[in-house]
Amino acid sequence: MTLKEDSVTTQAAKRAGCAAASAAIAAAATNPLETLRVKWQVLRPSETSVLSFAARVVRSEGFANGLALPGVVSWMVAMGGAFGGRMIFYEPVRTALEGVAGSSPAIASAAGLGTGMFSNGLLCPFFACKTRLQVRGAGEGASMAPELAAMWREGGLRVLYAGSSALMVRGGLISAGQLGGYDLGKRTLRSYGMPEGPVFHLTCSLVAAGSAAVLSTPPDVVLNRFQGDAVLGVRHVSVPACTAAVVREGGVLALWRGIGPNFARLAPVFLVTLPLFEQLRRLVGLGYMR
DSSP: OOTTTSOHHHHHHHHHHHHHHHHHHHHHHHHHHHHHHHHHHHHOOSOSOHHHHHHHHHHHHOHIIIIISTTHHHHHHHHHHHHHHHHHHHHHHHHHHHHHHOSOHHHHHHHHHHHHHHHHHHTHHHHHHHHHHHHHOSSOTTOHHHHHHHHHHHHTHHHHTTTHHHHHHHHHHHHHHHHHHHHHHHHHHHHTTOOOSHHHHHHHHHHHHHHHHHHHHHHHHHHHHHHHGGGGTOOOSSHHHHHHHHHHHHOGGGGGTTHHHHHHHHHHHHHHHHHHHHHHHHHTTOOSOO
16 A cells, blocks of 8 residues: 555554654663663762763662663653654644745754653653652562552652653653754755665764754753652652752753763664664655655
8 A cells, every 4th residue: 555545544553653663662772871861860879970870880780670671661661652642743743834834944843842742741650650660770670560550559640740741841852852853964964965764864863862962951850850859758849849959959050960861862762763763664655754
């Protein structure tokens, strides 16, 4: 069946399936970096180097229990669900915006921002579960269901969706940076006559990771502190109060604490997710993203 023969519903289902599969695979592959980033931001260790902190975690807990396993199931569900949900709506929203304001990376970013906020907000319980398990560590990677049940007992939807506003902002900005940067990379490489393929998509993915890291690190820091501090016995009354606490403790630049690990986490995720998504799209007859 060709793209023109597919119904709108079939196209949306194909986009969602390709996106969910590629994101879940990327999440599993990069979970050690994600766990390290969360621990670094929430635990505020004494080490001045992320690498020395990572070495201590591995020495004390082991690579699997300390970095690879914590929260991996929740992370796969959250990533697969959020990216899959986003790609159902991204292209229709982008097309509608382009009909009003023309085609540009800014329009791709705007479409990514709105769809990213929606999909990430909806999946908040799984993101929160992932963060709590990663802060706690010690091989809790397969404990998604018990952790979600514990969160429900703590306070129902209030706890499951704690920090959802920060998550929506972070998710929206990651999506805006990802899709806007990816679109910019595509336009630039096409202008030089480079044909689409694996190298083309990998290069665009690096541009997307850089722009997403710069935009998303401040809400990322606030979100991880808001959700992770609860495991350490510290509860912030609101997301703005948590933001103020971060700035009081370390100044404005503290909002970009961990931008290196954030880029190091996003780059592999994007380098797996986006090229794989492009190839899966091609295999199911959707062709490459515009």
